[in-house]
Each structure stands twice: as C-alpha cells, then as structure tokens.
Amino acid sequence: MSRSSSGFVAGLTALAVAAVGFLAYQASANVPDELASPKKPGSSAAGSPAGKEKKKDAHAVPAASGTGQRVVYALAAKRVWLVGKAVGQKPRTFVVMPSTVSPPPGTYQVTSRSGEITGSDGVDIEHVVRFANVGQVAIGFSAAVDGTMVKPDPNLKTGGVRMAPADGDAMWTFAPIGSKVVVVP
Incomplete structure (x- = not known):
C-alpha cells in the first residue's frame, strides 16, 4: 500500500x-x-x-403549604396530607377524588362537621369535614359509606372531596372544627 x-x-x-x-x-x-x-x-x-441531585418524593408535603399542624389538599395531585405538630412525625397522605367545584388555593379552617349524611350527589357519606364555600357550594372532605370514590357527574355542582373510608376516619379524628386546611394548586 x-x-x-x-x-x-x-x-x-x-x-x-x-x-x-x-x-x-x-x-x-x-x-x-x-x-x-x-x-x-x-x-x-x-x-x-x-x-x-435529589429525587423529588411524589408523596412529600408540598413546600408552599406552610408549617404546623394542618390538612393540606393539593388540587392537581388529587392528594391530601394530614400534617401533625410532632417533630419527626410522618404525615399521613392519601389520594382523593375531587368534587366538580374546587376551592381556590389558600388557607381555610374547618367550619362544620357531620357524622353521616346524604351528599349533594345523593350518595350516603360519613365523616364530613367542611372547610370552604364557593358560591352556594359547601366544600368538604368525606367518605362514601359504600367505600366508592366515583368521579362526580360533571353536570352537578358538588363540593365533596371523596376519600377511602379509612382515610375518612383519619380525617375525622385529625381535623376538628377550627383546624387549618391549606389548599395548594
């Protein structure tokens, strides 16, 4: 070559x-x-x-939700956290089914509670924890007695943020009247 x-x-x-x-x-x-x-x-x-480099924990309490004991409701994540006062206490978190009417982001207080009633959608519910009003619609957390978390009829204006019965029990125990509820986007 x-x-x-x-x-x-x-x-x-x-x-x-x-x-x-x-x-x-x-x-x-x-x-x-x-x-x-x-x-x-x-x-x-x-x-x-x-x-x-840290991997973000999808179940971590949202940073913009404040401090102290509170219920945190993340609208986009469809998730709730029950955040206690005790240092090092791990918050309870669970998914929810949002209502057709949602509260704007902000800080609220639990205003009323009902043990067992029929929801505005006709479903028997328990452990109702109300914290906001949007127009004529009361917004609150609840659990269907039959354990379902069905997506609400989009033609109805409902304010029930549904959760599993065990989560409803935990919410009922955790959030008496006056408890802080923080809604984040």
Missing part, C-alpha cells in the same frame, strides 16, 4: 471511530432513567455538582 492510501485509510478509520463515539453519546443521552444503569453513590449527572 502506498503512503498516501494508508494515510487515507487511517483518516477514514479515525472518522468512523469519531462517528461511532458521537452516536454512542447521543444514544446514551436519550436513554430513559428507568432503563439507564444505576448510578454509583456519590456520582452525579454531567454538569451538576456532586451530592446536589
């Missing part, structure tokens, strides 16, 4: 290696987290300082 053709082949080889390296880099950058190989402790993603 002549000197010029061996230089040409070496150049093509270098170009091919660079192309394969680039494609491998592109492929690794587009791998979903759940398919990527686990990172070693203390390692971090490129461009972020070591130790600064």
